[in-house]
C-alpha cells in the first residue's frame with residue numbers, strides 16, 4: 001500500500017469518508033436480505049466509500065456484465081477492483097485466468113478466501129496495489145467496476161496499454177460514461193470524448209440503477225464497452241492533446257477567438273522556434289525566422305479557411321480535428 005498521506009483514505013482524491021452503512025460485526029441476517037444475493041458466501045465487509053466501495057449486490061446485473069464481456073475459455077481477464085469477488089467468481093468460471101488488482105487488503109483477503117478450495121483457486125491471481133500505478137499484466141479482456149474518481153486515469157491507462165486487448169467492459173458513473181461516447185453538438189461532448197474516440201470505439205451497454213449496489217452510490221451508473229482502434233490513428237498524441245486541450249477550454253468559442261489570444265500565440269511561437277531549431281541548425285533557423293510569418297499570421301490564415309471559419313470545438317468531429325492539426329503542422333505550428 002502506498003505510504004503517502006492519501007493511503008489513509010485510499011488512493012483516490014475523494015474527500016468524504018461516508019459512515020459505514022453496515023458494521024463488519026453485523027451478521028448477514030441483520031441486513032435487508034435482498035441486499036446479499038450477489039455477495040452470498042462473503043463476510044459482508046463494511047464498505048469504505050472513500051475507496052468507492054459500492055458492491056454490486058444484484059446477481060442479474062453481475063451476470064449481464066460478465067455476458068457482455070463475451071469471454072472465451074482461453075481468455076486472461078484483468079479485473080480492476082474485485083472487491084469481495086462478486087464478479088470475480090463468474091469471470092473465473094468463463095476464462096482461463098483472472099488477474100485482479102485490488103487496493104484494499106481486506107478485499108484481497110476476502111476475494112482469495114471466496115475462491116479458496118474451489119475448482120477456480122489456481123486460476124486467480126490477486127495483485128494488491130493501486131491500479132493507477134500498477135503495471136497491467138497481459139490480458140485479453142478487462143472487466144471493472146471501479147471507483148468513479150479514478151475512471152479517467154484508468155481509461156487513459158487502458159487506451160495506451162500494449163499489446164492491444166480485445167475489449168474492456170467497464171462500469172462508470174452515468175455522466176462519465178455518456179461523455180466517453182458523446183458526439184459533436186451534444187452537451188456532454190468534451191476533451192474526454194474526442195481523446196477517447198480518437199483511440200477507441202465506445203458502446204453504451206446498459207444502465208445500472210443506484211439500488212443495485214451496497215451501499216447505493218449517489219448517482220446512476222452505466223456499463224460501456226471500449227475497443228481500441230487497431231491500427232491506432234497515425235497522430236502524435238501529445239501534440240493532438242495539446243490542441244484539443246486548448247480548444248475545449250472554451251469549446252463554445254470560435255477557433256479564432258480561442259487561438260488568437262496573446263498567451264496562446266506566444267506559446268505557439270515558442271513551440272515553433274523550438275521545433276525549427278530542432279530541425280535545422282540554429283543560425284539557419286534564425287535567418288529564416290526573420291523572413292517567415294509569425295504564429296499569429298499562420299493561425300489567422302488557418303482559422304479563416306472555409307472549413308474552419310466561424311467554427312467551434314463543440315461542433316467539430318474527429319476528422320475536422322485531425323485535418324486542423326495536419327494543417328497547422330504543415331505550416332510549422334505545433335501544440336506540444
Ligand SMILES: C[S@@+](CC[C@H](N)C(=O)[O-])C[C@H]1O[C@@H](n2cnc3c(N)ncnc32)[C@H](O)[C@@H]1O
Pocket residue numbers: 010011012051052053054055056057080081082083084085086087101102103104107129130131132144145146147150
Ligand atoms: C465499486 S467497488 C466494486 C467491487 C466489485 N467489483 C463489485 O462489483 O462488487 C470498487 C473496488 O475497487 C477497489 N479500489 C478502489 N480504488 C482502487 C485502486 N486505486 N486500485 C485498485 N482497486 C481500487 C475498492 O477497494 C473496491 O473493492
